[in-house]
Amino acid sequence: MVTIKEVAERAGVSPSTVSRVISDSPRISDETKQKVRRAMEELGYHPNAIARSLVNRATNTIGIVMPRSAEDVFLNPFFPEALRGIAKCTHDEGFCVLLTTGNSDDEQIESLLSVVRGGRVDGVILMYSKLDDPILEMLTEMNIPFSMIGRPTISEDINFVDNDNVNAAYEAANYLISMGHRRIGLINGSLNLVVSIDRYEGYKRALAKNKIELDESIIMSSEFVQEGGYESMKKMLSVENPPSAVLVTDDLIAFGAIRAARDMKVKIPDEMSIISFNNIPLADFATPPLTSVDINAYSLGYKAAKLVIDDIKGKKHKPSCYIVETRIVFRDSVISKNNIS
Structure with a gap:
C-alpha cells in the first residue's frame, strides 16, 4: 500500500x-498542489476518506498522547503540571481534552487510531519526543493538526514547544564548576528520549569548555522514577573516585539519588552537591531543599495547546516552534567545593 x-x-x-x-x-x-497530486496519481495513492473527512467536522476536543500508561506517567509531577497548562489553554479556547495512553507503542498506536479515525478529536498533542517513534511518524502521515512537547527527531514541518535543554544543562553543569567542582557526575533519563540526549550534550559541552575530562564511570541513565535515581547513585558512590557533585536531569530521579546517598552515609551537600531539573513543588521540601532548573512545565503545556488550536482554527500559515525559557532556582543542595571538608 x-x-x-x-x-x-x-x-x-x-x-x-x-x-x-x-x-x-x-x-x-x-x-x-499540482506536483503532489501528480505524484499521487503516478503512485496510485488514494487518500483515506475517514482522515480527509476530519477536516470538515469539529469536535472541539484535543487528544493527548502520553508516553506511558497513566498509572506510570502521573508518578512524575512534570506531566500533571504540563497538563494543567494544556487544560487552561483548551478551556480558554473552548476545547476539551481526551487522554490516550498505552503500555507499549502498539497499544498507544491502537488508542490513538481509535480516537482519530473515530472522529473524536480535532487535533493531537504528543507529550514527549523520542528516537524512532512510530507514533510521531504516524502523526505526520495523518491528516490532522498536531503539536508536541519536545524537539522532533524527524525533519518535517511540525509544531513543537520545548526548552533549550542543551543550554539549560550546560548552565547547570557550569554552575557546579563555578562552585569549584571538577569531578561532576551525571544521572540522566532514558537515552531514547530527546530531552535526555540534549541534556547529556549540554553536560558534555560544559566539561569540555572547562577542560574537564569526561569519565563514563560517573555517568548513569535511569527511568524517570525514584528507584532509578537510587540505584544510579549507589553505583556512582561505589566507584573508586566518586564525584563531588552530580547533575541529575529530573527531580524525581534526584529524590531517589538523595535517599541513596543518605543510606550510604554521604551528606548532601557537605560531601556531595546535587543540582536537578524540573523544579517541581516538592523540590523546596526535600532534605536539603533541592537546587533545580525550572523548565516551566505549565508554559510548555499551554503553548503546545495553543499551537495546535491555532492550527485547527487556521490562524497559522506554517508550522511553529516555541522555546520556553529556563532558570536555575538556587537552594541548599549545592555548596562551594572549598566548603567541603
Whole structure:
C-alpha cells in the first residue's frame, strides 16, 4: 500500500505538505498542489476518506498522547503540571481534552487510531519526543493538526514547544564548576528520549569548555522514577573516585539519588552537591531543599495547546516552534567545593 511518505518523496515535499494538499489547505500553493497530486496519481495513492473527512467536522476536543500508561506517567509531577497548562489553554479556547495512553507503542498506536479515525478529536498533542517513534511518524502521515512537547527527531514541518535543554544543562553543569567542582557526575533519563540526549550534550559541552575530562564511570541513565535515581547513585558512590557533585536531569530521579546517598552515609551537600531539573513543588521540601532548573512545565503545556488550536482554527500559515525559557532556582543542595571538608 502506498503511503503519504512515498508520495512526499516522489513529489519532493514533506509528508505534512502532502496531508495539507489532501485537505486542500489554502496554505499550499497551486503549483505544489499540482506536483503532489501528480505524484499521487503516478503512485496510485488514494487518500483515506475517514482522515480527509476530519477536516470538515469539529469536535472541539484535543487528544493527548502520553508516553506511558497513566498509572506510570502521573508518578512524575512534570506531566500533571504540563497538563494543567494544556487544560487552561483548551478551556480558554473552548476545547476539551481526551487522554490516550498505552503500555507499549502498539497499544498507544491502537488508542490513538481509535480516537482519530473515530472522529473524536480535532487535533493531537504528543507529550514527549523520542528516537524512532512510530507514533510521531504516524502523526505526520495523518491528516490532522498536531503539536508536541519536545524537539522532533524527524525533519518535517511540525509544531513543537520545548526548552533549550542543551543550554539549560550546560548552565547547570557550569554552575557546579563555578562552585569549584571538577569531578561532576551525571544521572540522566532514558537515552531514547530527546530531552535526555540534549541534556547529556549540554553536560558534555560544559566539561569540555572547562577542560574537564569526561569519565563514563560517573555517568548513569535511569527511568524517570525514584528507584532509578537510587540505584544510579549507589553505583556512582561505589566507584573508586566518586564525584563531588552530580547533575541529575529530573527531580524525581534526584529524590531517589538523595535517599541513596543518605543510606550510604554521604551528606548532601557537605560531601556531595546535587543540582536537578524540573523544579517541581516538592523540590523546596526535600532534605536539603533541592537546587533545580525550572523548565516551566505549565508554559510548555499551554503553548503546545495553543499551537495546535491555532492550527485547527487556521490562524497559522506554517508550522511553529516555541522555546520556553529556563532558570536555575538556587537552594541548599549545592555548596562551594572549598566548603567541603
